[in-house]
Amino acid sequence: MTSPAQRKATRLMRAGAPAFIDGTAPVNVPVERTSTVRFESTSSQAALHKRREAGEAVSTYGRHGTQTHRALEAAIGELEGARDVLLAPSGLSAISLVFIGLLSPGDHVLMHDGVYGPVRERIEPLLTRLGVAFSYFSAADGLPHQLLQANTRLIYAESPSSFLYEIVDLPALADFAHEQGVLLAADNTWGAGLLHQPLALGADISIQALTKYLGGHSDLMQGAVSTVDAAIGQRLREAHDALGLSVSADDAYLALRGIRTLPVRLAQHARGAFAVASYLQRVRQVTRVFHPALATDPGHALWSRDFHGANGLVSFALRDADTSLAAAFIDALQLFSLGASWGGYESLALIAPPRRLRTHSYWQGQEAVIRLHVGLEDADDLILDLAQAFRSVLS
Ligand SMILES: *Cc1c(COP(=O)(O)O)cnc(C)c1O
Numbered sequence: 001m002t003s004p005a006q007r008k009a010t011r012l013m014r015a016g017a018p019a020f021i022d023g024t025a026p027v028n029v030p031v032e033r034t035s036t037v038r039f040e041s042t043s044s045q046a047a048l049h050k051r052r053e054a055g056e057a058v059s060t061y062g063r064h065g066t067q068t069h070r071a072l073e074a075a076i077g078e079l080e081g082a083r084d085v086l087l088a089p090s091g092l093s094a095i096s097l098v099f100i101g102l103l104s105p106g107d108h109v110l111m112h113d114g115v116y117g118p119v120r121e122r123i124e125p126l127l128t129r130l131g132v133a134f135s136y137f138s139a140a141d142g143l144p145h146q147l148l149q150a151n152t153r154l155i156y157a158e159s160p161s162s163f164l165y166e167i168v169d170l171p172a173l174a175d176f177a178h179e180q181g182v183l184l185a186a187d188n189t190w191g192a193g194l195l196h197q198p199l200a201l202g203a204d205i206s207i208q209a210l211t212k213y214l215g216g217h218s219d220l221m222q223g224a225v226s227t228v229d230a231a232i233g234q235r236l237r238e239a240h241d242a243l244g245l246s247v248s249a250d251d252a253y254l255a256l257r258g259i260r261t262l263p264v265r266l267a268q269h270a271r272g273a274f275a276v277a278s279y280l281q282r283v284r285q286v287t288r289v290f291h292p293a294l295a296t297d298p299g300h301a302l303w304s305r306d307f308h309g310a311n312g313l314v315s316f317a318l319r320d321a322d323t324s325l326a327a328a329f330i331d332a333l334q335l336f337s338l339g340a341s342w343g344g345y346e347s348l349a350l351i352a353p354p355r356r357l358r359t360h361s362y363w364q365g366q367e368a369v370i371r372l373h374v375g376l377e378d379a380d381d382l383i384l385d386l387a388q389a390f391r392s393v394l395s
Helices: 008-014 042-053 067-080 091-102 117-129 170-179 230-242 249-260 262-281 300-306 323-332 354-358 379-394
Strands: 084-088 108-112 133-137 152-158 183-187 205-209 223-227 286-290 313-318 348-351 369-373
Touching: 008 067, 008 249, 008 262, 067 084, 067 205, 067 223, 067 249, 084 091, 084 230, 091 117, 091 152, 091 183, 091 205, 091 223, 091 230, 108 117, 117 133, 152 170, 170 183, 223 230, 249 262, 262 286, 262 313, 262 379, 313 323, 323 348, 323 369, 323 379
Parallel strands: 108 133, 108 152, 152 183, 183 205
Antiparallel strands: 084 223, 205 223, 286 313, 313 369, 348 369
C-alpha cells in the first residue's frame, strides 16, 4: 500500500491502517481489548505459537498485545525507520528495557552527561547494584576515547539533551561505537521520530517517550524502543517478555491517533517556539536562550545537518536570578501552566533543577534556567504573557 518514494508524513497517515474485510474497513484500527486470545483449533494455536517463537510479533496472549498494538508498532516503525518496535508503559521503562535487556554484570556504559535526569538518578543505581559500571562523557569534548574500557558494551546519548538541547554528533558517535564493537542507543524523544532518525544516522537503538509528542495531548504515558538489528530486537523482546511490559489497547490507540496529527502539531509547536525564542533573545534580563533552531545556538550547524525541524521546547537563563526569582517569574505567568513533562497542546513552564544542570557539562552558568514548552496557543499571546511576567517581577 505504501511505496518507499512517498514522504514520511504521507506514509504516517496510512501506517497500520486496518485491512479490508468483506470489502470494507474502518479508517482507524479497532481498540482490541483482551487478555485471552482464543484460537480456532489446537492446530491454529500450535501454528501461532511457532510463529511467535520464531520472533514474529503475533498475538497469543493479551500481554503480548493485539492488532491495536501491531498497528502502533507499524507506525512507529515508519517514524523511526525500524525493523522491530517494542512498546513500554512509559518512556523511562523503555530506557530501562534497553539497559536490562542488553547489559550483564561486569559491563560498562558510557553515557552522555546531558541525559534525562531519572536515567542517572534511578536507572544508574539499579544497574550499579546489578554490577554494571557507568562513566559520563561531555559531547563538547569530542569522541570519548579516554573513557572507553575493555568492558564497555553500550554508549547512551540523548540529542538534543534535556533542558539545554545540546546536539550530539550522532553519526560520529555511531562510527566511534562501531569501530570499538560497542552498541549505540539514543533517546529520540525530542525529535519524536519525525525530526530526527537516530537509526538512519547509525544508532543501533532509538528510544522515545511517546508520553510527549506522539501522545500530544497530555493524557498518555508510554514508551517505545526501536531497532533495525534483528538480533538486538530478539534480545530486547526476550527482556520485554520477562519484565511483562504491557500497554493497554486504549493507550496504544491514543498514541497511534497522536501520530496522525504529529506533522502538523510539530510544525506549529516549532513556529511558536521560534517566535518565543527570538523574542527572549531581545529581552535584557535574559542572558542565554537555548533552542537549536536559533542561528546563534552552538548546536545550530549540527542540528541543521541531522534534524528536519524543531519542537516547542525553549529554555532561557535569567540574568542574576536565583531559583526564588525564577519561581516568582513562573508564578506571574498566566498562559503557561507549571508542570513537568511536555509535548501536549498546552504551554508549560518549569525551573530546570539546578542539580541536573550542574551534571551537564554543556553550560557552566550559575543563573536560574526556565524551561518553556510552547504549546499550540497563539505565539503573540504567549509573548505578551512573558513580557508582563518580566515587567512584574524583574523591573
Ligand atoms: C519524559 C522523558 C522521558 C521519560 O518518559 P516518561 O514517559 O515520562 O517515563 C525519557 N526521555 C526524555 C528525553 C524525556 O523527556
